[in-house]
Amino acid sequence: MAGRLTVGDSSLLRRINAAVTLRTLRGGRPVTLTQLVGDTGLSRPTVEGVVEGLIESGLVAEVDHTPAKAPPGTRQRGRPARWFRFRAEAGHVLGIEIGVHGIRVVVADLTGQLLGTAARRVDEALDADERLGAVRAIVAEILRGTGVARDSLWAVAVGSPGIVDREGTIRLGTAMPGWTGLDLGARLRRSFRCPVIIENDANLAAIAEHWQGAAVGKGDVVFVMAGLSPGAGSLINGKLHRGFGGAAGEIGALHLLGQEAAPERLLSTTGKPLDPLDEAAVARVLRLAREGDEVARVAMDRFLRRLVHDVAALVLALDPELVVVGGWAAGLDGVLEPLREQLALYCLRAPEVALAALGEEVVAMGALRVALDHVEEQLFAVDPPGAGAR
Structure with a gap:
């Protein structure tokens, strides 16, 4: 008969009702049955049944929520409200x-x-x-x-x-x-x-910076991991873009297109490749540059120009609202301004540039x-x- 729920449809409806109720409960604060009815738009018997099922599953608990002490001589009318919470510890x-x-x-x-x-x-x-x-x-x-x-x-x-x-x-x-x-x-x-x-x-x-860091509320975001071989993660409309094979954002390989100098030569202050090429060695070169060492400053400028070129390629392809810079470069003085200036030169529309907010975690x-x-x-x-x- 048209319009009548089948057994399968009824089961699906119960699961949908459970998901709606659970989403409301997951807000964190205890709520009453009456509040759940209002927030979900479901009938009271439906919510009662769903909540009992969620309690059995271990995802919801009934809690004692004693109201503030009533003035002397007053009576509580009706049965006390039942309060429930999502069991985050489940x-x-x-x-x-x-x-x-x-x-x-x-x-x-x-x-x-x-x-x-x-x-x-x-x-x-x-x-x-x-x-x-x-x-x-x-x-x-x-x-x-x-x-x-x-x-x-x-x-x-x-x-x-x-x-x-x-x-x-x-x-x-x-x-x-x-x-x-x-x-x-x-x-x-x-x-x-x-x-x-x-x-x-x-x-x-x-994803992390979009969740809790510098990119909260932004839709199109590029995160640059400014390490020895820079990489990038991109969000389009808030969703991760991985590429067909997971290789989207591997901007550290761009220098291979022109067979340009590798990072160990870009950062060298001796004319020989930097050895070992690790974060401590890079940090030393950049520290010397900040302290005024002219050879180290030239090496830092070479490396930053490469980083800007790599980032600009991604910016031109994706036109993000925001570029977030993280990795070991995130704590260095002078990283943001060169990026801003150079991206303005290379890109049709320069994005905002910000340091990552979440640090090492x-x-x-x-x-x-x-x-x-x-x-x-x-x-x-x-x-x-x-x-x-x-």
């Missing part, structure tokens, strides 16, 4: 950065409330097995320190340098030994009973946001609440 998410010189892990509850962070320096010469062993050790350390059970993890996201495909394999990763061709997703999934998402570090930094925080996004897709899907989120 699950947890991890954000991990695997870098050349360090590993950083952050853990949060299901609302994104940060519960703890941990970081460890590592030798850049570590092979893949040793580096992954260090990751597992620091994860165990932060879980112990925060009292978070491994079984309560609903999603883990990981940031890494290099070109990362959608399955989590590092297609090209020259920054760390044994990284190219590594199936990072498969290796790390052995350590967790939840989904593990792998993403490029600059992409995650762009930017990649790990972007990973945390990706893990939360995965959980939210499960929580607010039309599947039963909690199903598939583990």
Whole structure:
């Protein structure tokens, strides 16, 4: 009969009602049943049934919400209101950065409330097995320190340098030994009973700055990871642009088009390639430039011109509203103004330029946001609440 719900339709409607109610509850503050009815637009019996189901699933709890003391002689009319809250502690998410010189892990509850962070320096010469062993050790350390059970993890996201495909394999990763061709997703999934998402570090930094940093409220954003070989992450209308094979934003390879000098020559103050070419060596050259060393200043100018050319190529292609500069260059005096001036010369419309706001935690925080996004897709899907989120 036309207009009558089938069994399947009825089940779908219940799941939609549950998702609507859960989204309202997830705001953080306890609410009454009456407030839920008003906020969701659902009938009271429907909300009552949905809430009972969410309590059974462990995602919602009824709370004692005693009102302020009433004046003497007054009576409470009717039954007291029932109050409910979303159980953010029902699950947890991890954000991990695997870098050349360090590993950083952050853990949060299901609302994104940060519960703890941990970081460890590592030798850049570590092979893949040793580096992954260090990751597992620091994860165990932060879980112990925060009292978070491994079984309560609903999603883990990981940031890494290099070109990362959608399955989590590092297609090209020259920054760390044994990284190219590594199936990072498969290796790390052995350590967790939840989904593990792998993403490029600059992409995650762009997501983090859009979430809580310098790019909040901006739609089209480029984040520049101004390292030895600069990379970039791009958001278009607030959504990450990865490219077909995950290689979007690899601006550090642009100099190869003209066979121009590599970074170790650009930053050299001796006429010989900078050796070792690492962040400490670069920081030394830039510090000398700030202190007035003329040879170092010329080297810094060469490197900044290259960075500007790389960024300008991306700006011309994407026309972003904002360029955010992060990585080791983020704390250096004089980085922003040359970028602004040169982009104005090279680009048809110069974007805003700002320093990253999240500092050393930017990649790990972007990973945390990706893990939360995965959980939210499960929580607010039309599947039963909690199903598939583990």
